[in-house]
Amino acid sequence: MADECIHGFEDGLCAICFPPKEPAPRPAAAAKPRTSRTGGARTGRPAARVPGAPHPSADAAIDAKAMRIYHVTHLDNLAHILGSGALLADAAEPGARPEVDIAAPAAREFRRTAELGGTGAVVADYVPFLLTTDAHVWDAVRTATPDPRLDPSAVERPAADYVIFVSSVGIALGARTDVLGEVVLSDADAAVAGARTATEWPEIERMLRGIARDDDAASIASAEFLVREALPIERVSLIAVSNEKVRDRVREALRAVGLRTRVAVYPPWFLPNPVEAQ
Template identity: 65%
Template sequence: MVPRAPERGTRDEGFHVADECIHGFDDGLCAICFPPKQPEPKPVAKAAPRARAGASRAARPAARVAGSSRAATSLAEAPVDPKTVRIYHVTHVENLAPILGSGAVLADDAGATPVVDLAAPDARAFRRSAPVGGVDAVVADYVPFLLSTDAHVWNAIRTGTPDPRLSAEAVQRPPADHVILVSSVASAVGARTETAGTVVVTDADAATGGVGSASAWPDVLRMLQRLHREDDGARLRSAEFLVRELLPLERVLLIAVGNDRVRDRVRAALDAVGVRTRVAVYPPWFQPTVEAPEA
């Protein structure tokens, strides 16, 4: 089936918005269609001529400090832009009603009441006691987001593969019966960058002991940069982005769905409560992919 692109330049009832890409974002804001430019490579300096025998020590070129080339490259890398880094919350379409009723995507310990629970009971119980590194909180105090639409846990649902983190119901239902709430790192953190633990990023399942994590805003940005610059993207597919307590609906930039049937259902639910979040049909995000086992 050919992916159906969102309508461009229009919104119901005459509201005008900027042109959108196939993922539902304004032109220039999609990290997939408009990837950030990589920094230009620095020109390689020519080697200094070899000093003649007997030349004074002062005339000789300074010795290269070990690691200086790597440090220079690191400094030249452009910092990650939190406005273009997308985060993805996968849930079942049946769970959209309580989310709309709350006006936000709630964390487990903040009162989330999923109709179809994607988390396995043991996994949910464990996250209620698993501490978050560097913060006086547990994982269940946070709304979980993925950093890739090819994340291992989401692909387990797409392929119907049993996973200890997922309920049997989650992997037995068709992938297209789920929806993906898309936001950005900047939308999630808002103006709360001074408070450590407002958002947390981990390089693997947040409830797993010994995972790399960052909770202070500068450290969060640095870890996101490292995850996005890895060539194979393996850790990006395992990583989690956690948002403390809730994500208000107005910070959801897009709801991605797998087919027209679910799109119509989602739009009807949004209209019923007067929410005007974009809805985009994009089947590739809901189709299974063959991948290597998660490390």
């Protein structure tokens, strides 16, 4: 029987309980001469590719719908979220009414007027998600670093006071891949001028794959995934917390509304990124 993850993740998904194994060294393969059409030996050098062009199989190996998405909120907002049965957009009806608003007032107001071209909606009509737990805005909270998108009090609170709702692109999208603006992807804060956005699924999929294979970690750390109006709690795969005390509080709140969403204790998501902290 497989070992059980004490942090609440499925087997194999926790980097602490199931650390990745070092890859075994591959034996050196003897080079085989290749023959050209004229019968002469070839150098074996691969055909030249256009600089910056992806490997032909690169996109095929990336399942955009399987990519995880993360919504961070303060623990005190949990009761309203669970009572609503969904993560709600700011401008939805009745809309998100956070007990502890971590967004800067000016940033929230700006998102209520910033239009997303072609969707007939503004940014505040969407629930915002991150594509990584090392996203810049969340790392600002973890490192107590001021950020214009965040209320000053947000970075003064311990990261342990927050919870992270986890889902995936495919679960959030559902079967409505032909609906314009059902989800939106932006390579930066969607309300900021100059941000590149995608509002149709084929374009979103291509953009997600590009972000996933980009060697520059800043690409995925800056991106924002938006879900129109609401994400029902039933579409949340798990709720990540920093410690057992918070886990027990979240589980009690879930039981009160009859939900059995998985709760995972995973401290690394709530600690400063070691690379950034150096």
